[in-house]
Amino acid sequence: MVNLSCKERGFKEIKYMIKCRSMENKEKIALTGDRPTGRLHLGHFVGSIQNRIKLQDEADQFFYMVADIQALTDNAERPEKIRNNVLEVVLDNLACGLDPKKTTMFIQSEVPEIAELTILFLNLVTLARLKRNPTVKDEMKQKGFEENVPAGFLIYPVSQAADILFCHSNIIPVGEDQKPMIEQTNEIVDDFNRIYGDTFSRVKHLVGDTPRLIGIDGNSKMGKSLNNAIYLSDSYEEISKKVMNMYTDPNHIHVEDPGKVEGNVVFAYLDIFDSNKKEISELKKQYEKGGLGDVVIKKRLIEVLEKLIKPIREKREELAQNPEAVMKILEAGTKHAREIAKKTMAEVRKVVKIDYF
Ligand code: ATP
Ligand code: MG
Numbered sequence: 001m002v003n004l005s006c007k008e009r010g011f012k013e014i015k016y017m018i019k020c021r022s023m024e025n026k027e028k029i030a031l032t033g034d035r036p037t038g039r040l041h042l043g044h045f046v047g048s049i050q051n052r053i054k055l056q057d058e059a060d061q062f063f064y065m066v067a068d069i070q071a072l073t074d075n076a077e078r079p080e081k082i083r084n085n086v087l088e089v090v091l092d093n094l095a096c097g098l099d100p101k102k103t104t105m106f107i108q109s110e111v112p113e114i115a116e117l118t119i120l121f122l123n124l125v126t127l128a129r130l131k132r133n134p135t136v137k138d139e140m141k142q143k144g145f146e147e148n149v150p151a152g153f154l155i156y157p158v159s160q161a162a163d164i165l166f167c168h169s170n171i172i173p174v175g176e177d178q179k180p181m182i183e184q185t186n187e188i189v190d191d192f193n194r195i196y197g198d199t200f201s202r203v204k205h206l207v208g209d210t211p212r213l214i215g216i217d218g219n220s221k222m223g224k225s226l227n228n229a230i231y232l233s234d235s236y237e238e239i240s241k242k243v244m245n246m247y248t249d250p251n252h253i254h255v256e257d258p259g260k261v262e263g264n265v266v267f268a269y270l271d272i273f274d275s276n277k278k279e280i281s282e283l284k285k286q287y288e289k290g291g292l293g294d295v296v297i298k299k300r301l302i303e304v305l306e307k308l309i310k311p312i313r314e315k316r317e318e319l320a321q322n323p324e325a326v327m328k329i330l331e332a333g334t335k336h337a338r339e340i341a342k343k344t345m346a347e348v349r350k351v352v353k354i355d356y357f
Contacts, residue, residue: 030055030206031169033065033108036085037075038224039231040092042305046210046272047175049096055173055206056102063167063337064098064105066090066330069115070159073152074143090326092232095316100329106337107330108163113341117162120352122155124191125184130154135180142226161185166341170203176211177221196351210272218247218265230305232312239309243302248294255293266297274304 032052034040040049056062066089071082090105098105108114130136136157140149152159160181164172165188172182182205189200212221215228222229230242246266252259261267261284270280283300286292319326349355 027061028059028171029061029063029167029169030059030171030173031063031065031164031167032173033067033163034089034093035067035071035224036082036089037071038085038229039088039233041222041224041229041231042273043175043210043213043215043222043229044092045096045232045308046213047208048173049093049098051173051206051208052093052103053097055171056099059171061167061169062103063169064093064103064333065163065337066105066107067160067163069108070156070163073150073156073159074139076150076152086330087323087326090330091316091319092312094319094326094329095312096232100333104333104336105329106334110334111166111338111341113338113345114159114162114166116345117166117348118155118159120348121158121161121188121192124188124195125155125158129184129187130157133157133180133184135177138177157181157184158188161188164203165189165200166344167337168201168344170201171206172203173206173208175213176207179205179207196348199348199351213272214265214268216242216246216265218263230309232309233316234309234313236302236306236310239305240302243298243305246298246301248297252287252294256290258290259287259292259294261288266294266301269301270297270304273308274300 032048066086068082075082164185182203186202189202192200214220215222215226217228219228248264248266249260274280
C-alpha cells in the first residue's frame with residue numbers, strides 16, 4: 001500500500017473522476033417517467049412511450065421512474081390516489097413493451113438521495129426563474145393556484161433536474177410540455193459545474209413523432225388530470241363513446257354540407273393514428289367538398305384506435321392478475337437506482353465540501 005500525501009490523493013481522485021466522467025459521456029443513459037396521477041393515455045403513447053421502447057434497446061442504460069413525489073406536489077391531500085396509481089402507470093408501460101430486463105424501473109420516493117440533490121440544486125435557481133417556466137405557468141393556471149401555489153409544485157422542475165442527474169442520464173424521451181424542464185436542467189448543470197467543478201453532463205430531450213397530442217375536447221394537450229383522454233386501457237365501448245362525442249365542425253350539420261378539416265379533432269387523430277395516408281387525404285377532400293358524414297370518419301377512427309389499444313389492453317389485463325410480481329420488479333429496480341444515487345451523492349457531497357465524516 002503506497003502512502004500518498006493528501007495533495008497526491010486529491011490529485012489522483014480528481015483524475016479518476018475526470019476519467020469516469022469522460023467514460024460516462026460516451027455512454028447513452030436515458031431516463032423517463034410518469035406521474036402516478038392516473039392511467040396512461042394515447043398522448044403518452046405517441047409523446048414518449050414509443051421512444052421508450054426504442055431507447056431500452058439503443059441506450060446503454062435505461063431508467064424508468066414513477067414520479068410519486070412530483071405527483072404529490074399538486075396532490076398532497078390525495079395520497080391514496082397517488083399510491084393506487086403507481087401500479088397503474090407501471091402496468092401501462094409493461095403492457096406497451098417496457099422490459100424490466102432492459103430497464104431499471106423504480107419509485108422516486110424510495111431514492112431519497114434525489115431529494116437531497118434537489119435541495120442543493122435549489123440554491124442555484126432563483127424564484128423569478130421558477131415563475132418563468134412556461135409549462136409550470138400553464139399548469140398553475142389550469143389548477144387555479146395563482147399566489148397560493150404549493151412551493152413544492154413551483155420547484156418541481158428542479159426536482160426533475162435531480163431525477164435526471166442522479167444517474168447521470170443524458171437522453172430524456174418526453175412530450176413537448178417537458179422541454180422547458182430540460183432547459184432548466186441544463187442551466188442547473190452549467191451553474192453546478194461552474195461553481196463546483198465539472199460534475200454533470202448536459203442533457204438532451206427526445207420528443208416523439210407527436211410532441212403534443214390534443215385532447216378529445218380539442219384542448220391543446222391530452223392530460224390525465226384534464227378529463228379529456230383516451231386511455232391505453234379503455235374498452236372498445238369506451239373508445240367508441242369518446243370518439244362519437246368528439247368535436248368535428250359545428251357547421252357540418254347535414255352529410256351534404258361542406259366540412260372543415262382544420263381544427264377537427266377526428267381528422268387530427270386520423271392524421272396521427274391511421275397509417276393509410278392516401279385514403280385519409282381522399283376523405284379530407286370529400287369532407288371539405290360535402291357528402292361525407294361525421295359518423296363515417298368517427299367509425300373509421302374507432303377501428304384504428306381499437307387496433308392499437310386492444311393488444312395493450314389485453315396484455316395489461318394479464319399483468320394485472322399478478323400485482324405482487326409488478327411490485328417485485330419495482331423493488332429490484334429501486335434497489336439498483338438507489339445504489340447509483342448513493343454513489344452520485346457521495347461525489348456531490350465531496351465537490352460541495354459537505355463530506356465531513
Ligand atoms: P398530469 O396531468 O398529471 O400532469 P400527464 O398526462 O401530463 O399527467 P405526465 O405523467 O405528466 O402525464 O407525463 C408523462 C410523459 O408523457 C411526459 O414525458 C409528457 O411530456 C408526456 N405526455 C403527457 N401528455 C402528453 C400529450 N398529450 N402529448 C404528448 N406527450 C405527452
Ligand atoms: Mg404532466
